[in-house]
Amino acid sequence: MDHFNIEMVNSVVDSDRLSSQPNTRSININDIRTDDCLIKRSRSVDNAFLEASSCESTSRKRRQRHNNHRCVGYVYSMAYADVAALLPSNYDRSLLVHSLIEAYDIWNRVIIISPYAATDDELAAFHSSDFVEFMLQAEKYDENVKQNTKSTSDEESSYEELLSDYGLEHDCPVFKGLGEYIRLVVGSTIAAAQALNKGAVDVVIHWDGGRHHAKKSSAQGFCYVNDIVIGIIELRKKFDKILYIDLDLHHGDGVESAFLYSDKILTLSFHHYAVGFYPGTGKLNDIGHGLGLYHTINVPLKRGLNGSLFRRIFSQVTKQTFEAFRPDAIIIQCGCDGLAGDPSREWNLDIDNFGKCVRQVVEWNKPTLVLGGGGYNHANVARCNAYITSLLTNTPISEDIPEHKYFEEYGPDFSLLIDPGNQQDTNDEDYIVSILSTIEKYLETVRSKRESYHQRDISKS
Numbered sequence: 420m421d422h423f424n425i426e427m428v429n430s431v432v433d434s435d436r437l438s439s440q441p442n443t444r445s446i447n448i449n450d451i452r453t454d455d456c457l458i459k460r461s462r463s464v465d466n467a468f469l470e471a472s473s474c475e476s477t478s479r480k481r482r483q484r485h486n487n488h489r490c491v492g493y494v495y496s497m498a499y500a501d502v503a504a505l506l507p508s509n510y511d512r513s514l515l516v517h518s519l520i521e522a523y524d525i526w527n528r529v530i531i532i533s534p535y536a537a538t539d540d541e542l543a544a545f546h547s548s549d550f551v552e553f554m555l556q557a558e559k560y561d562e563n564v565k566q567n568t569k570s571t572s573d574e575e576s577s578y579e580e581l582l583s584d585y586g587l588e589h590d591c592p593v594f595k596g597l598g599e600y601i602r603l604v605v606g607s608t609i610a611a612a613q614a615l616n617k618g619a620v621d622v623v624i625h626w627d628g629g630r631h632h633a634k635k636s637s638a639q640g641f642c643y644v645n646d647i648v649i650g651i652i653e654l655r656k657k658f659d660k661i662l663y664i665d666l667d668l669h670h671g672d673g674v675e676s677a678f679l680y681s682d683k684i685l686t687l688s689f690h691h692y693a694v695g696f697y698p699g700t701g702k703l704n705d706i707g708h709g710l711g712l713y714h715t716i717n718v719p720l721k722r723g724l725n726g727s728l729f730r731r732i733f734s735q736v737t738k739q740t741f742e743a744f745r746p747d748a749i750i751i752q753c754g755c756d757g758l759a760g761d762p763s764r765e766w767n768l769d770i771d772n773f774g775k776c777v778r779q780v781v782e783w784n785k786p787t788l789v790l791g792g793g794g795y796n797h798a799n800v801a802r803c804n805a806y807i808t809s810l811l812t813n814t815p816i817s818e819d820i821p822e823h824k825y826f827e828e829y830g831p832d833f834s835l836l837i838d839p840g841n842q843q844d845t846n847d848e849d850y851i852v853s854i855l856s857t858i859e860k861y862l863e864t865v866r867s868k869r870e871s872y873h874q875r876d877i878s879k880s
């Protein structure tokens with residue numbers, strides 16, 4: 420069953436929560452002609468044909484050759500942004516992100532994909548059923564315990580134990596809207612993956628997704644459910660080999676551990692690694708197990724990492740990984756907590772280099788799902804997400820933040836770009852050369868394995 424609806428967008432002024440909202444018209448997936456991205460409105464609306472402004476009726480191959488007419492899907496609805504904005508670690512961030520992208524007028528260059536609420540079974544594609552059941556009911560339990568003055572101490576302590584077992588404490592507190600949030604964040608990544616599976620779009624952006632820390636039966640690190648793992652499972656229904664790239668400051672541990680034994684999914688995480696730094700995993704010599712040996716690649720980096728060095732490392736490692744593994748589809752998690760100005764204060768990345776890393780991946784012309792992630796300086800996350808969206812849609816945008824409802828959040832300079840910090844980069848050349856050469860050796864094994872499979876397939880046929 421397909422769960423994504425595509426909507427054509429024309430911005431119309433409506434000053435409610437965002438300064439304006441898209442004037443959307445739902446289109447059923449069954450009405451999509453996938454060879455040329457021509458989209459027909461649902462017959463229930465009328466019989467007219469509509470053509471996506473960014474997707475001329477050229478063939479996919481021709482579009483990719485010219486490279487300037489990429490079909491970009493964008494997961495959004497105002498109702499979903501309101502729910503995503505409730506996430507305690509990123510309260511209101513979603514509203515800043517989408518409103519800045521709308522203010523830059525990029526929405527007429529994308530195809531809006533409607534968010535979708537995942538079913539219990541879809542959540543259980545990765546998570547355990549008891550975890551799903553508890554997560555969906557947690558806010559109700561929480562309300563009952565708080566309101567029921569007659570609760571016995573036994574009942575309260577058993578509830579506390581369950582909260583602890585399922586990770587719903589400390590950085591993942593129960594919040595009002597949790598059940599709806601987890602259904603939407605997972606369902607929307609599923610809808611995005613299905614749009615890629617159908618070939619309706621070349622790239623999908625889902626800025627509210629990218630929750631890379633959640634485990635099978637535990638919420639962790641601001642991540643209640645792991646939409647990425649479920650998105651990869653969905654992509655695997657169509658594509659054989661998936662490359663997962665994680666740009667977040669923190670190691671992509673939840674995704675890595677889910678696919679540790681698989682040679683069909685290669686996980687590549689660039690992250691800050693230091694004693695005591697969350698989550699404490701992602702060492703250079705963590706390389707997967709069994710069939711999945713060498714299909715886990717970790718790039719542990721040190722304090723003060725600057726944007727140009729990050730791009731140099733990223734460019735070399737991802738290119739080598741792409742050539743060795745030859746994925747059929749890609750997911751890239753774009754956590755922005757490594758940017759200068761983030762409260763984490765570990766790395767010193769700039770928006771221009773970060774954005775161009777993402778563009779490099781998309782220019783390989785594989786079906787690509789672009790997700791959000793961490794990032795706690797919300798204005799900087801919105802700047803970075805808007806910049807990436809502009810790069811992927813080939814929409815030049817001004818360095819001056821346009822006036823809109825959240826304009827004042829971007830002071831005092833009101834610029835798209837951010838000042839680089841003056842933190843010292845502790846990643847010296849010897850360290851970088853050493854990790855790059857180790858990773859190159861790992862990837863040689865990935866390449867040899869792929870080539871031997873290829874040879875075996877040829878001799879069988």
Ligand SMILES: [Zn+2]
Pocket residue numbers: 667668669754756792793794
């Ligand atoms: Zn993070």
